[in-house]
Structure formats: structure tokens, C-alpha cells
Amino acid sequence: xxxxxxxxxxxxxxxxxxxxxxxxxxxxxxxxxxxxxxxxxxxxxxxxxxxxxxxxxxxxxxxxxxxxxxxxxxxxxxxxxxxxxxxxxxxxxxxxxxxxxxxxxxxxxxxxxxxxxxxxxxxxxxxxxxxxxxxxxxxxxxxxxxxxxxxxxxxxxxxxxxxxxxxxxxxxxxxxxxxxxxxxxxxxxxxxxxxxxxxxxxxxxxxxxxxxxxxxxxxxxxxxxxxxxxxxxxxxxxxxxxxxxxxxxxxxxxxxxxxxxxxxxxxxxxxxxxxxxxxxxxxxxxxxxxxxxxxxxxxxxxxxxxxxxxxxxxxxxxxxxxxxxxxxxxxxxxxxxxxxxxxxxxxxxxxxxxxxxxxxxxxxxxxxxxxxxxxxxxxxxxxxxxxxxxxxxxxxxxxxxxxxxxxxxxxxxxxxxxxxxxxxxxxxxx
Numbered sequence: 001x002x003x004x005x006x007x008x009x010x011x012x013x014x015x016x017x018x019x020x021x022x023x024x025x026x027x028x029x030x031x032x033x034x035x036x037x038x039x040x041x042x043x044x045x046x047x048x049x050x051x052x053x054x055x056x057x058x059x060x061x062x063x064x065x066x067x068x069x070x071x072x073x074x075x076x077x078x079x080x081x082x083x084x085x086x087x088x089x090x091x092x093x094x095x096x097x098x099x100x101x102x103x104x105x106x107x108x109x110x111x112x113x114x115x116x117x118x119x120x121x122x123x124x125x126x127x128x129x130x131x132x133x134x135x136x137x138x139x140x141x142x143x144x145x146x147x148x149x150x151x152x153x154x155x156x157x158x159x160x161x162x163x164x165x166x167x168x169x170x171x172x173x174x175x176x177x178x179x180x181x182x183x184x185x186x187x188x189x190x191x192x193x194x195x196x197x198x199x200x201x202x203x204x205x206x207x208x209x210x211x212x213x214x215x216x217x218x219x220x221x222x223x224x225x226x227x228x229x230x231x232x233x234x235x236x237x238x239x240x241x242x243x244x245x246x247x248x249x250x251x252x253x254x255x256x257x258x259x260x261x262x263x264x265x266x267x268x269x270x271x272x273x274x275x276x277x278x279x280x281x282x283x284x285x286x287x288x289x290x291x292x293x294x295x296x297x298x299x300x301x302x303x304x305x306x307x308x309x310x311x312x313x314x315x316x317x318x319x320x321x322x323x324x325x326x327x328x329x330x331x332x333x334x335x336x337x338x339x340x341x342x343x344x345x346x347x348x349x350x351x352x353x354x355x356x357x358x359x360x361x362x363x364x365x366x367x368x369x370x371x372x373x374x375x376x377x378x379x380x381x382x383x384x385x386x387x388x389x390x391x392x393x394x395x396x397x398x399x400x401x402x403x404x405x406x407x408x409x410x411x412x413x414x415x416x417x418x419x420x421x422x423x424x425x426x427x428x429x430x
Contacts, residue, residue, distance in 0.1 A: 002015060002318060003090070003399055005067070005317075005318075006018075006066075006317050006318045007070070007316065008152040008318070009315060009377050011315040011316050012260070012315065012348070013314070013315045013316060015318070017312075017313040017314070017315075018314055018315075018316060018318035018319050018322065019318075019322050020312055020313065020360065020369075021072060021309035021310065021312040021313050021314025021315075021319040021322070022074075022309060022314065022318070022319045022320070022321070022322020022325075022326065023073075023322065024191055024304050024309045024312040025074050025189050025303075025305060025309030025310050025312075025313075025314065025319060025323050025414070026074070026196075026237060026322070026323045026326040027192030027195055027306045027308075028191065028192060028194070028305035028308040028309070029074060029076055029303045029305040029306075029323075030192065030195045030204050030326075030347045031194040031195050031198055031345075032054060032058070032077060032079070033051065033054060033077045033327075033330055033337055034198050034243075034329050034331070034337050034340040034344070034345055034347045034348075035082075035348055035349065036050060036051075036054045036076075036077050036082055036297065037050040037051045037054065037337055037338075038342055038345045039085075039086050039146075039308060040082060040097070040297065040298060041177070042086050042087075042091065043085070043086050043091070043097040043403070045097050045225070045226055045296065046220030046221075046225035046226060047338060048222065048225075048334055049128070049221060049222060049223050049224065049225040049226040049272065049337075050220055050226060050296060051221065051334050051337050052220050052222075052223045052295075052296060052331060052334070053223060053226055053292065053295040053297040053331050054076065054077055054297050055220075055327045055328065055331045056223075056291075056295050056327075056328075056331075057075075057076065057077055057179070057288060057292035057295055057297050057300045058074070058075060058076035058077070058324070058327040058405055059078075059290025059324040059325075059327040059328050060288055060291045060300075060302070060322070060324075061074075061075030061076065061095075061284070061285070061291070061292070061300045062074045062075050062321065062323045062324035062327065062395065063095070063324040064284040064287050064288055064311070065281065065284040065288075065302070065317065065320045066275075066316075066317030066318065066319070066320030066321040066324070066400050067321075068280050068281075068283065069116070069277045069280040069281040069284055069317065070277070070316055070317040071259075071262075071263070071277070071316075071320065072262070072309055072314035072315055072317065072318075072320055072322075073258070073259065073262055073280055073302050073303070073306045073315060073317035073320060074302075074303050074305070074306050074309070074319075074320050074323040075284075075285065075300050075301060075302050075303060075320075076300060076301075076303055076327075077292060077297045077298050077299065078250075078251070078254060078298070078299050078301035078302050078303075079143065079299065079349070080140075080142065080143060080250065080254075080387065081247065081250060081251065081254075081298050081299040081301065081387075082249035082297075082298040082299075083142060083143055083146050083349075084138075084142075084246065084247070084250075084298075084386070084387040084388070085097075085100050085104070085298040085299075086298075087146060087385060088243075088385055088388065089103065089240075089243055089387040089398050090389065092385050092386065092413070093243070095234070095277075098229050098230055098231040098234065098236070099231045099234040099240070100230065100243075101226075101230035101231070101234070101235075101293050101298075102129075102231045102232040102234055102235030102236075102293075102295065103228045103235040103240055103243050103244045103247060103269075103301050104230070104233060104236045104247055104289065104292070104293040104298055105230050105235070105290060105293035105294070106232065106235055106236070106244050106295060107244045107245075107247035107248040107251065107299070107300070108247075108251075108286050108287075108289035108290040108399075109286075109290060110244070110248050111202035111251060111252060111282070111285070111286040112240060112283065112287065112290065113171075114252070114282075114285070115258075115279060115282035115283045115285075115369075118223075118279065120134055122414070123252065123414065124359070124368065126412050126413075126414035126415060127253070127414070128186040128341055128398065128410070128415075129338030129362070130362070130363050130370045130373070130374050131363070131373065131374070131377065131394055131395070131398055132253050133359035133362045133363060133373040133374070134224035134247075134358065134359070134360075134374040134375075134377035135250065135253065135376050135377060135391060135394065136253075136254075136315055136356050136359040136388075136392055137356060137358075137360045137374075137377075137378045138377050138378040138379070138380065138381035138382070138387070138390045138394075139250070139356055139361045139381060139387060140352070140353040140354070140355070140356030140359075141353065141357060141378055141379070141381060141382045142353075142356035142382045142387060142390075143349050143350070143352055143353040143356065144349070144350055144353035144354075144382070145347075145352060145382040145385075146349060147175075147346040147347070147348075147349035147350040148350070148393075149325070149340075150175075150342040150343060150345065150346040150347070150349070151165075151171055151172050151175030151176070151343045151346035151347075152166065152172045152175075152343065153164040153165050153167065153172050153176070160269045161330075161421055162306065164252055167194055170205070170208065170210045171210070171341065171342075171343035172186060172206060172343070173192075173267075173299045173345055173367060174201045174210075174344070175201070175347055176342075176347075177198065177201070177344045177348070178197045178198070178201035178343075178344065178347035178374075179346075179347035179350050179351060181196070181197045181200060181347075182194055182306065182347055182348065182351045183195035183232065183351065183354075185197065187350070191308065193405075193417060194348045194351060194352075197347050197348060197351075198340060198345060198347070198348055199202040199358060201341075201343070201344040201347065202339060202340045202341065202344045205343075205344060206339065207343055210341070211339065211341040212339065213339050214335040214336075214338045214339045215335035215336070215339075216333065216336050217332045217333055217335065217336075218332065218334060218335050219332070219347055220331040220332060220334060221275075221334050223295065223296065225295070225296070226295065226296020227295060228294055229296060230293055230294065230296075235344060238334050240348065241312070241425065242265075242388045242422075243388055243390065245388070245389055245391075246387050246388035247299055248250075248298075249382075249391060250391075251285075251289065251299050253303055254302075255281075255282060255301055255302050258302040258303065258304045258306070258350045259278065259281050259302055261306050262302075262304070262306045262310055267315075279386055281302075285300075285301060285302055288300040288301075289301065293356055297311075297362040298329075299353075300352060303370075305353075305381075306319075306320075309314040309323075321376060330331065340359075346393070357387050357417070360374070360378070360395075367408075369401050369402055369407055372397065372401055373394055373398040374394075375399040376390070376393050376394055376397040377390050377393060377397070378390070380393040382407070391422075391424055393421050395406050395415065395418050395419045396419050396422050396423060396426075398415065398419075399411060399415055399416055399419035400419075
């Protein structure tokens, strides 16, 4: 049956290798089980319900990817998008988390339609690579700021906007040590480095009496507080159009980059350089995002950590199915997730920020017409506390700078149209 479903021999793999790859991928991305409830919980959402929603969304997304596309790519609620959901849409803009879930659902439906009608290629190809790298780097800087705040290392200051916190506090010290540990483990190629870092900081905090221990295993918490609580009508407000676009835009490019990157590493790219069954993979992703919003979590997306499983030999959808099963088993570890303090997840956030900011290395810094919009995009996200604003400023800056520099040939209709829409949005519907 497994051979018929996943064509193991054709991909030069076997069940044992696929199971090992699935476990490897799960260990690399299991940190989301602790980080996602911590972030979304700040909106007032029930953390237990968010934990269950995270497990189920990851299981559903990974299963659909494995069965429909037969790719060794796992899915879960995305980093960056969960921060945008909480800190920008809910806490900064003042919308309810129900409305934010509605925006996630609408963006997922749009993504699904773009995948069905194959418009994705036109959109992706119309956005310059430097802008895509800038968006990824900007999200990384945004996560870094959130991590430093969560650890108490950066605090508000009325005179300078931000300032340094008290580094002698236990949370700040443990967060710093946790980050060093994660980086060291990653440098030594230890599997599950981020997960180990979170658990070590949590254990140290509990043993030293800085945070309570809620237990290890139990029956899963109730999903009722978040299940089907999304407010789609509220999300259709014109002021939320840029939010919906930001969810869609980031998910679109994050997915494309992840799918292509993992497929290349797995040797799954076609001879023409294109990724076979890309449409199926994107449909699986958008389906998972819709399911996640109904369950009660932010956008579900493909995880670059899937590359860890590919490195362990994963080549088919069976790897993703194994990840899905492990996320279902994780449902019984909700008490452990509830024992993780914010300063234990902060090192994980900061480490992900480091990985995302590495995209800046791909920029041609000698070309000022590219370097300037990139810096505007990357800095606008953390400094305005909004991924949507960063994208808007980046598009506008790119278009205007290219026009004024006499480089109109570097533009296309999609860039110009989106830039005009962003000007209208920022000027009349901030």
C-alpha cells in the first residue's frame, strides 16, 4: 500500500528511511508547539486551544501535502505570520483575534484561487528577487525585536523609544544562554537544536523556581474556545485589505521559496528547472491555511525545516505523513507546553530571525536603487511593528526610486499597480 501511495522505489527510498526523515523534520520544527501558543495567547486566545489547533493544523497540512503532492514537506503555523497576527493586527491595530482569523481565512481562500487558476507564477515573477529577500529579512528583524522584548532585554523608553532592560533578571539571563546554546547545537549539526534550547531553558527555570511546572502529559485541552470563532464579515472591512494582502503575500513567497529550496535539496526538480506538482503543493498549503483558521491558529505554511528530513533521506510524502502522526501524538503534551515561559521561546524566535535575515546577503549593495528599497522594507517592519507596512513602503520605494533614477525598464505593471494601491491605502486608509 505504501509503495502504491508514495512510489518509494521510484524515489530510491524505503519505509525505514522515510520514518527516520519524518522524525528528524518533526524534531526540527516541534518548537512551534511551544512558540505559537505563547505568541497567539497574547491576543487573549486560550493557549490550550491554540496548542491543539497548532497540532491539528500541522497534522492536516502535512497529511494533505504528503497525499496530494507526495513531497517530504511538512506544514505548521508559520513564524512571522503568527507575530504579525498578534502584535500588528490585534495588539497594534486593535482588531479582535476573531477578525484576525477571518483575515487569515480570506487570504487562504485567495491563495487557493491563485493556485487553482495558476496566477501565482505571474505574481511571483513580477516581484524582484531583492524585494523578496528584503521581506524575509524584515520579518526576521521583526521577530528579533519581539524576542528581545519577550526576554526583557529590550524595553520601552519614553525618551529614546526603546532601551535596554535589566540584564540581571533571570528571564533575560536564561534567554541569552538559551540563544547561545541553540546556535552552538546548530553549529554542531545536532538535530532538534531549537527544541532542545527551549526545553533546557524551561527546565532550568522550573528547577530554579522562576516558573511553575504544570505537568508533562494529559488529555488534550478543549478546542472549543477557538474552533470556528473566526469573524469573516469583520475581516472584510476596507481597512483590513492590506492585512489580508500581507498574509497572502508573505505566505505566497514564503511557500514558493520553501518548496523550491527543499525540492532542490531532495533532487525533485525537473530537468527544465521547474518543480513538478508545484500546483498540488500550493493547493495543499492553502487548504491547510483555511483549515488552520477554522481551528483557531494563524496562517499554516510549508516549513523550511523540512530540509532536515530531506538531508536524512526523505524523498516522498511518507515523510510528511510521519510528521503528521507525531504532531497528533504531541496533543497529549499540552501541560508541558503550558510550562514554557516567554523567555524560553525568545531564543527560538531570535534564532529564526538570524536565519531569515541572512537573505540580505543576496542583495547587490553596489546598486543603490536596489539597496535603498531593501533597507526601507527591512527596517520598516520592526520600526512600524507591521509586516504590511514594510511591504507597502518597500513597493513604493522600489517603484519611485527606479522611476526617478531613469530605470523604468526595471519595473512591470504589477509593481506599479501595487505601489499605487499601497499609496492609496497608506494615505486614505491607514
